[in-house]
Amino acid sequence: MEHLDHLSINSLRFLGVDAINKANSGHPGIVLGAAPMAHVLYTRFLKAFPKKSNWFNRDRFILSAGHGSMLLYGLNHLSGYQLTIEDLKHFRQIGKTPGHPEYGHTDGVETTSGPLGQGISNAVGMAIAETHLASQFNKPGYDVIDHHTYVICGDGDLQEGVALEAISLAGHLGLGKLIVLFDSNDIQLDGKTDLAFSDDHKKKFESMNWHYQKVSDGNDINAITKAIKKAQKSDQPSVIEVKTVIGYGTSLAGTSNVHGSPIGEEKASELRKTLDWPYKPFEVPEDVYKYYKTKVYNRGSRSYRKWLNMMTEYQEKYPTEAEALRAFIQEQNPLELNDLPSFEVGTMVATRSASGKVLDHLSKVYPNLIGGSADLTASTKAKGADGHFSKENRLGRNINYGVREHAMGAITNGLVLHGGLKVFSGAFFVFSDYMKPAIRLAALMQIPSIFVFSHDTIAVGEDGPTHEPIEQLAGLRVIPGLNVLRPADANETKAAWLWAIKQHKTPSAIILTRQNIKTLPCVSMETFEKGAYTVSPETNRLDGILLAAGSEVGLAIEAQQVLKDMGKDVRVVSMPSHYLFEKQDKAYQQSVLPEHVKTLAIEMGSSQSWYKYTRNVYGIDRYGLSAPLEVVIKAFGFTKEKVAQAFLNV
Ligand SMILES: Cc1ncc(C[n+]2csc(CCOP(=O)(O)OP(=O)(O)O)c2C)c(N)n1
Numbered sequence: 001m002e003h004l005d006h007l008s009i010n011s012l013r014f015l016g017v018d019a020i021n022k023a024n025s026g027h028p029g030i031v032l033g034a035a036p037m038a039h040v041l042y043t044r045f046l047k048a049f050p051k052k053s054n055w056f057n058r059d060r061f062i063l064s065a066g067h068g069s070m071l072l073y074g075l076n077h078l079s080g081y082q083l084t085i086e087d088l089k090h091f092r093q094i095g096k097t098p099g100h101p102e103y104g105h106t107d108g109v110e111t112t113s114g115p116l117g118q119g120i121s122n123a124v125g126m127a128i129a130e131t132h133l134a135s136q137f138n139k140p141g142y143d144v145i146d147h148h149t150y151v152i153c154g155d156g157d158l159q160e161g162v163a164l165e166a167i168s169l170a171g172h173l174g175l176g177k178l179i180v181l182f183d184s185n186d187i188q189l190d191g192k193t194d195l196a197f198s199d200d201h202k203k204k205f206e207s208m209n210w211h212y213q214k215v216s217d218g219n220d221i222n223a224i225t226k227a228i229k230k231a232q233k234s235d236q237p238s239v240i241e242v243k244t245v246i247g248y249g250t251s252l253a254g255t256s257n258v259h260g261s262p263i264g265e266e267k268a269s270e271l272r273k274t275l276d277w278p279y280k281p282f283e284v285p286e287d288v289y290k291y292y293k294t295k296v297y298n299r300g301s302r303s304y305r306k307w308l309n310m311m312t313e314y315q316e317k318y319p320t321e322a323e324a325l326r327a328f329i330q331e332q333n334p335l336e337l338n339d340l341p342s343f344e345v346g347t348m349v350a351t352r353s354a355s356g357k358v359l360d361h362l363s364k365v366y367p368n369l370i371g372g373s374a375d376l377t378a379s380t381k382a383k384g385a386d387g388h389f390s391k392e393n394r395l396g397r398n399i400n401y402g403v404r405e406h407a408m409g410a411i412t413n414g415l416v417l418h419g420g421l422k423v424f425s426g427a428f429f430v431f432s433d434y435m436k437p438a439i440r441l442a443a444l445m446q447i448p449s450i451f452v453f454s455h456d457t458i459a460v461g462e463d464g465p466t467h468e469p470i471e472q473l474a475g476l477r478v479i480p481g482l483n484v485l486r487p488a489d490a491n492e493t494k495a496a497w498l499w500a501i502k503q504h505k506t507p508s509a510i511i512l513t514r515q516n517i518k519t520l521p522c523v524s525m526e527t528f529e530k531g532a533y534t535v536s537p538e539t540n541r542l543d544g545i546l547l548a549a550g551s552e553v554g555l556a557i558e559a560q561q562v563l564k565d566m567g568k569d570v571r572v573v574s575m576p577s578h579y580l581f582e583k584q585d586k587a588y589q590q591s592v593l594p595e596h597v598k599t600l601a602i603e604m605g606s607s608q609s610w611y612k613y614t615r616n617v618y619g620i621d622r623y624g625l626s627a628p629l630e631v632v633i634k635a636f637g638f639t640k641e642k643v644a645q646a647f648l649n650v
């Protein structure tokens with residue numbers, strides 16, 4: 001091994017060991033074992049310019065095994081990202097080096113990883129984004145979008161269902177520029193992987209249309225180099241299983257004891273002897289900094305400049321495309337509510353159908369809008385334009401996810417994280433449970449993924465309780481930073497989409513009906529954005545308020561009439577978004593929902609999320625029924641008479 005490679009790899013190892021010791025917390029095992037492959041990747045392959053960490057055509061690198069965060073921080077520190085040695089000394093303290101890598105928090109971190117399986121699935125989204133954008137923009141001699149997506153993952157990542165879903169789809173789609181380095185050390189948290197795992201990785205990957213290679217010695221950097229070169233030539237996504245030793249060099253090597261606890265001062269001293277490392281904690285030989293400066297930073301700088309020059313020529317030769325690419329990257333939003341199709345008041349339209357129509361329109365306005373459903377396109381109407389995205393048609397903007405909801409969520413996030421695209425997914429609302437970890441990460445990362453869900457209540461009907469959401473609305477509404485939009489009709493659906501598509505930092509879940517519901521007068525965007533508003537006012541005297549969302553708004557308006565006939569003058573408030581309503585000032589909130597006015601919240605789902613607005617909730621806190629929807633709705637008492645009675649009973 002070259003002296004400088006050797007020195008660099010051990011720098012990474014000791015930065016990890018010492019930072020983890022100082023924090024008295026962290027995962028040294030993977031840092032010690034996987035440092036050589038990470039070093040090879042950065043110094044010999046990665047095309048990234050740390051000074052411009054958001055350079056659009058950079059290679060993406062995802063440490064899916066996010067518990068190895070100190071490896072990433074070490075690499076990024078050496079490479080010249082905004083990450084100082086002081087930051088490393090504050091590993092796992094409030095600051096730039098949190099326990100697991102956090103997107104938007106630390107320079108050079110491409111995604112938040114740590115929940116195993118998510119990172120590698122995000123990477124599949126990034127690789128889809130790359131091939132799609134390349135097909136939209138590249139011209140002969142001008143490969144303006146041309147980068148790899150690299151991943152380091154561990155045994156745990158590959159045991160997760162989400163990863164398998166994503167890997168299977170990546171193979172099917174032939175994402176040749178996705179290259180996964182698998183830190184295969186046969187150890188995980190609880191012990192040897194064979195406690196719970198006996199798959200044949202080679203057979204498994206090959207059967208999923210991946211290019212598989214094995215490197216039998218994780219310290220053999222030339223073998224790793226050769227394998228990456230070979231992987232780059234493959235049309236299939238590639239996995240390189242690199243056999244490593246967890247906790248390499250320590251007396252705990254090869255055991256799970258070194259997976260997730262600091263090795264301590266004593267063992268660190270022993271390791272210094274074993275690896276012949278005379279340096280103090282956090283001391284990095286100057287030659288290593290110089291080496292990374294030459295191999296990563298300067299090489300990246302040259303690639304970046306080359307790309308800028310290419311873009312200048314591209315701009316001259318293909319001004320329209322260059323302008324379109326700029327618009328993609330800058331996330332421009334040309335649209336207003338009036339630009340979208342309108343829905344006639346009084347017509348009966350399912351909001352999923354309205355959503356489908358709006359989406360078709362949006363696809364025309366936004367040539368960078370891409371997405372698809374998990375084998376439910378016909379039901380969710382969440383379908384992208386320009387045909388199916390496939391090996392043969394990289395221009396297709398409809399992604400067929402198959403029945404892989406969890407990967408769909410994570411891939412959606414990866415597509416968004418790549419940049420340049422607006423991205424949606426579609427599923428039955430009840431199966432949002434299958435996507436929850438990815439939705440949570442979108443919220444945590446503050447990225448504008450759009451999750452479309454249809455079949456929102458017990459009104460699903462015949463399919464019965466397995467398919468009828470109850471607790472899902474409450475569950476999603478408590479995710480911090482996620483805007484759950486439950487439009488009351490076709491026109492609110494339009495507004496919901498417009499809101500979602502204009503976001504830069506907020507993910508949205510748009511919750512839609514299966515059944516037809518009455519179209520209400522069009523709400524202005526300004527009013528909609530307040531999250532709740534009076535959709536049908538009291539006539540003279542405010543005897544009370546019916547507060548609802550989604551299909552129950554129409555029901556509340558009918559109940560308002562029943563109450564009127566009984567001499568009660570009530571207001572109906574539509575609340576499509578708790579999230580947006582919470583952002584309004586007290587004065588507005590109180591103008592819509594004045595205190596001390598009898599208020600009944602109505603929702604065909606868990607009562608849980610309404611108690612902050614009223615003590616009186618007409619909800620459903622049990623599972624549904626299988627029968628025609630009118631029967632189910634009636635059985636649960638969601639008729640205008642029953643709702644009116646419930647109000648009177650309060
Ligand atoms: C979804 C999820 N489940 C559990 C964990 C906790 N966890 C972190 S690392 C790990 C073991 C992973 O094993 P492996 O990928 O082989 O890492 P190694 O022990 O080799 O470092 C577990 C269970 C997690 N981070 N994410």
Ligand SMILES: [Mg+2]
Pocket residue numbers: 154155156183184185186187188246
């Ligand atoms: Mg392992």
